[in-house]
Amino acid sequence: MSSSASPEASCQLDSRYWKITTSDGKVEGVQGPGVVGEFPIMTPGKVHEYASCTTFSTPSEYMEGFYAFHRLANKEEVFDVEIPRFHMVCPPFREPVVRTQKASSRRIDDPDDDGELFDGDGDDFGDLRGINMAALEGALCPRHI
Structure with missing residues (x-):
């Protein structure tokens, strides 16, 4: 989160959704709580990084999706943060x-x-x-x- 963000913008990750599209056009949706077993709290100036992996069913795929968050100050305020499409290629x-x-x-x-x-x-x-x-x-x- 930007260090210039208001403290009221602090939020916590609830879940994630991935749309995985294979090179042969098949689409799979994957959703679940948190990321890699964590539910990070984002406050001004905080950065959260994680590593994960997936398997390929075709030589190349792309993924896109979103993270769902709620505000700490108001748990009823829920919002999504888009994850832009990115491509993955299995090396030969x-x-x-x-x-x-x-x-x-x-x-x-x-x-x-x-x-x-x-x-x-x-x-x-x-x-x-x-x-x-x-x-x-x-x-x-x-x-x-």
């Missing part, structure tokens, strides 16, 4: 170079000893950077193969 499965290449044919180095390996091809991103999974017909998330 890729065997690690270490497992697919013979050690003698391609060397994997960690020149600065920071735990980040590179394969010597001049980038640290792999060959699949920038692929739009939604454009790959028949592509499946590795979880669903």
Whole structure:
């Protein structure tokens, strides 16, 4: 909540609703109390962050929805806060170079000893950077193969 908000604007999260749309057009609604078992209270200057996850039934999906809150000063005053649409794409499965290449044919180095390996091809991103999974017909998330 903005630090410039009035203390009377303080509120508590009651529930959430998600509309999940798969790349093949199926729609699923998910609703429930709080978020990840919490019912955060928002006061001026307070920020609440949480992490959650979902599984994919298609290579890409998008989600949108809302959070339902009530005012602390008046529990009868209930309002929704929109969650704008965001897209998620399951990355394609890729065997690690270490497992697919013979050690003698391609060397994997960690020149600065920071735990980040590179394969010597001049980038640290792999060959699949920038692929739009939604454009790959028949592509499946590795979880669903």
